[in-house]
Amino acid sequence: DQASRVQVLMISVDPERDTPEVLRAYVSGFDSRFLGLTGTPGQIKDVASAFKAYYARAATVNGNYNMDHSANFYLLDTKGESRVLLANNTGAENIAHDIRALLR
Numbered sequence: 001d002q003a004s005r006v007q008v009l010m011i012s013v014d015p016e017r018d019t020p021e022v023l024r025a026y027v028s029g030f031d032s033r034f035l036g037l038t039g040t041p042g043q044i045k046d047v048a049s050a051f052k053a054y055y056a057r058a059a060t061v062n063g064n065y066n067m068d069h070s071a072n073f074y075l076l077d078t079k080g081e082s083r084v085l086l087a088n089n090t091g092a093e094n095i096a097h098d099i100r101a102l103l104r
Contacts, residue, residue, distance in 0.1 A: 002103055005078075008034040013044055013055035014067045051082065077102050 010027050012018035015038045018026075023036035039047070048055055055069035071088035075098055084098050 002100070003033075005103055006099060010034060010036050011044070011047060012036065012038040013048065013053075013069050014057075015039060015041060015044060075099060075102055 008027075008031065010023075012023055018036075018038050020036075020038060023038055027034040027036040038044070044055075047053075051074060053070045053072070055067060058066045058068050060066055073086050073088065074082050075084035075086065075095075077083045083102055086095060086098070
C-alpha cells in the first residue's frame with residue numbers, strides 16, 4: 001500500500017551501449033514503475049563517486065568488453081539522503097523492512 005511512495009532508479013555505467021531505449025526496455029522487465037538513468041561519461045563518474053560505487057570497463061576477446069561494477073544498492077530517505085547500503089544478496093524481507101522504516 002506504500003509502493004507509490006517508493007521510486008526505484010537504476011543507473012547505467014555503460015552509456016555507450018545503454019541508450020535510453022535499451023535502458024527503458026531493461027528496467028521495465030523488472031517493473032514498469034522503475035526508472036533507468038544514464039548520462040555522459042563525466043556525469044556517470046560524478047554519480048559513482050558520490051555513492052562510492054566502483055565500475056570499470058573490462059576488455060574481452062574480439063574487441064568487446066564487459067562492465068565490472070559494484071553490486072550494492074542504496075536506499076534513500078524521503079529527503080533524498082542515502083541512508084542504507086544493501087548487498088545484492090539481501091533478502092526481500094530485510095529490504096522491505098528497511099524501506100518501511102525509511103517511510104515512517
